Amino acid sequence: MIKELVLKAVTGMGIEADYVEVEIPKMQSQGDVSTPVALGLAGVLRKPPRVIAQEIIAAIKEMPRGDIAAFDTIEIAGPGFINFRFNKDYLYEQLRLLYRERQLRLSVDVGRGKRVLIEFVSANPTGPLHVGHGRGAALGNALSNLLQTAGYAVEREFYINDAGRQVRLLGQSVFAAYNTLLENPCPYPEEGYRGELVERIAGELASTDGNRYIGVDFDNCAQHFIDYSYRKMLEEVKEALDSFGVHFDNWQSERLLFDGGMVKGGIDSLRDKGYVYDKDGAVWFKSSELGDDKDRVIIKQDGQYTYFASDLAYHVMKIGRGYDELINIWGADHHGYIPRVKAVLRAEGLQESRLTVLLVQMVSLLRDGKPVQMSKRAGEFITLKDVIGEIGSDTTKFIFMTRRSDSHLDFDLEAAKKQSSENPVFYVQYAYARINSLFKKHRTDMSSLFSDRIDSIDLSCLNAEEELQIIKKLVLYPMTFQGAVRSREPHRITFYLQELAAIFHPYYNKYRILTEDGPLTDARLLMCACISIVLEEGLRILGLSAPKLM
RNA sequence: GCGCCCAUGGCUCAAUUGGACAGAGUGUCGGACUACGGAUCCGAAGGUUGGGGGUUCGACUCCUCCUGGGCGCGCCA
Numbered sequence: 358m359i360k361e362l363v364l365k366a367v368t369g370m371g372i373e374a375d376y377v378e379v380e381i382p383k384m385q386s387q388g389d390v391s392t393p394v395a396l397g398l399a400g401v402l403r404k405p406p407r408v409i410a411q412e413i414i415a416a417i418k419e420m421p422r423g424d425i426a427a428f429d430t431i432e433i434a435g436p437g438f439i440n441f442r443f444n445k446d447y448l449y450e451q452l453r454l455l456y457r458e459r460q461l462r463l464s465v466d467v468g469r470g471k472r473v474l475i476e477f478v479s480a481n482p483t484g485p486l487h488v489g490h491g492r493g494a495a496l497g498n499a500l501s502n503l504l505q506t507a508g509y510a511v512e513r514e515f516y517i518n519d520a521g522r523q524v525r526l527l528g529q530s531v532f533a534a535y536n537t538l539l540e541n542p543c544p545y546p547e548e549g550y551r552g553e554l555v556e557r558i559a560g561e562l563a564s565t566d567g568n569r570y571i572g573v574d575f576d577n578c579a580q581h582f583i584d585y586s587y588r589k590m591l592e593e594v595k596e597a598l599d600s601f602g603v604h605f606d607n608w609q610s611e612r613l614l615f616d617g618g619m620v621k622g623g624i625d626s627l628r629d630k631g632y633v634y635d636k637d638g639a640v641w642f643k644s645s646e647l648g649d650d651k652d653r654v655i656i657k658q659d660g661q662y663t664y665f666a667s668d669l670a671y672h673v674m675k676i677g678r679g680y681d682e683l684i685n686i687w688g689a690d691h692h693g694y695i696p697r698v699k700a701v702l703r704a705e706g707l708q709e710s711r712l713t714v715l716l717v718q719m720v721s722l723l724r725d726g727k728p729v730q731m732s733k734r735a736g737e738f739i740t741l742k743d744v745i746g747e748i749g750s751d752t753t754k755f756i757f758m759t760r761r762s763d764s765h766l767d768f769d770l771e772a773a774k775k776q777s778s779e780n781p782v783f784y785v786q787y788a789y790a791r792i793n794s795l796f797k798k799h800r801t802d803m804s805s806l807f808s809d810r811i812d813s814i815d816l817s818c819l820n821a822e823e824e825l826q827i828i829k830k831l832v833l834y835p836m837t838f839q840g841a842v843r844s845r846e847p848h849r850i851t852f853y854l855q856e857l858a859a860i861f862h863p864y865y866n867k868y869r870i871l872t873e874d875g876p877l878t879d880a881r882l883l884m885c886a887c888i889s890i891v892l893e894e895g896l897r898i899l900g901l902s903a904p905k906l907m
Numbered sequence: 908g909c910g911c912c913c914a915u916g917g918c919u920c921a922a923u924u925g926g927a928c929a930g931a932g933u934g935u936c937g938g939a940c941u942a943c944g945g946a947u948c949c950g951a952a953g954g955u956u957g958g959g960g961g962u963u964c965g966a967c968u969c970c971u972c973c974u975g976g977g978c979g980c981g982c983c984a
Contacts, residue, residue, distance in 0.1 A: 378923085378924095378926085380923050381923065382923095382926095382927075383922085383927075383928085383929090383930080384927075384928075387927065391926090391927085393925090393926050393927090396926070396964075396965080397925090397926095399964075400963090400964090405964095406964075434927080435926090435927050436926085436927075436964065438926080438927070481984075518984075521983095522983070522984055523983090523984055526984095548983095637982085638982090641982095650909095650910080651980095653982095654981090654982045655982095656982085657982040658982060659982080663981090663982065663983085663984085664983070665984095688978095689911085689912065689977085689979085690977095690978055691978095691979085692910090692911055692912075692978070692979065693910075693978085693979045693980060694979090716911090716912075718912070718913080718977080718978085719977065719978070721977090726918095756919095759919090759920065759921085759932090760919085760920055760921080761920090761921085763912065763913080764912085764913060764920085765912085765914095765976085765977060765978095766919095767918095769919085772918085772919080779932095779933085779946065780932095781931090781932060781933095783946050784932090784946075784947090786946085787944085787946050788947095790944080790946090791943085791944065791947085794943075794944060795943060795944095798944095799943085836923080840923060840924095843924095844923095844924075848921085852921065852922090852931080855931075855932085856931085859931080862948070863947085863948060863949085865943080865944095865947080865948090866940085866947060866948045866949090867948080869942075869943065870943060871943050872943095906944095907944085907946070
């Protein structure tokens, strides 16, 4: 709203601008909202910023009364900032609107129905999920919720690597375990998988198939072992995600890309465009002409497809499905892969900006400051499931959501556990529960309390500095929301929630909400209801629970 | 060797994408209601943002060099 106001003023002065920065100052003395546009324009207009600011303010003050009624003061400060201060009546009105039309007030429709595909986790179905996957899951989930709320048509997709060497190795490992179990010792494949799960799956096969496959060459029963094993693993993965509260719309099978002819089709499509050639008995993708540092093999000399072949086809297929935007959430160890996938987009004639790859940095799992050794193949492993079991789903998610995704994360199990009773997530949830308990005490239902007389409640008694601070925080939620959407950074919501809780708790401590004074109680309850509304919304986006009791 | 990412109080992290005096939590020290939930609240100490140089009205943020750490660099997946 302020953005539009300033923008209108600026363009009214004959200056071209399509975007103005509006921010919430750190210091209260610097107004409620603020813009540095005049500073930015100083260079272009070759005039002192304060003079420009003055002109902008003058232009704003010329505007229709209705447009500027929200502000008490609009003034220049410092080197040329323009600071706005809300007037109370405006704030009260906004608070009332927040209660009355929550859906409308909580989000900003920036997506306008654009279709976005968010692909995340996509772990090989060869073993259980680890914490790193959990980080990707938490981020993907929150980002999906965030964009969906912002009016995007979001689809969440998990890409299943059910073709190729890794699942074969898994099948072979289970085969070895099966044989060993039935007293026909058999060496595990060199880089095979071990562990509880592998043995459990082997056990299941032993009991259903008996010794039918004893003495059989692996190559003659490979499909059976592979299929059974990876499906079991996939179930395990789904279960873990389920208990983590993360769900997908599509599960895209890599094998189906081969069987459905999409791999061949994808390659043909690029060949038609002149980006595929044969050399040394192999088939190559000319990615070096499209921003990658070298060309990539798609079909090896021995006729086998490389891993990249199916991934290439997968992305061609994604494009074909008609999304406006593709988002991939990858572990940072795949960063070297970005240029070649972007090259696929370019080859298909798309702007590479249609694909955003968000890298999730590595998670180092520690216990008491010491690294926990993890080896998937050896089966020594602390899984996501273990971590959730040890410190809880909400706390685990919160740890992921309180930092930006592209920085390394030290995840200390002991610290997390020790902290869990006083974890920041509870601080936020506690605020929510407290408000709920207020309404319970008051014997009223939060959603219906004011429904018939919402307009008759006098909010002007919400005069305390703390109350105004809370109301401003609530009213400015959409700014945080929009920033989070624009930057694709759900963690901003996390910090906002902590800040909101951090002004509510002291307030609650200092002032009494349920008083003898009826109108005052009504007003305070209305404000608390709004806090609760925003907390609930933020928690929902982050995929966290909003408990009414703790 | 080349490329990408990171470095912020003791510890774990933010900082509105170049904005005003760098903020939280945790830890440490000291305090608080016989009323709405003490998973709360109030106060204190703690910083040359890894180091040097540069760009400009203004730098944690951009450029450059250096130091230290992580990850990549297959006709593996």
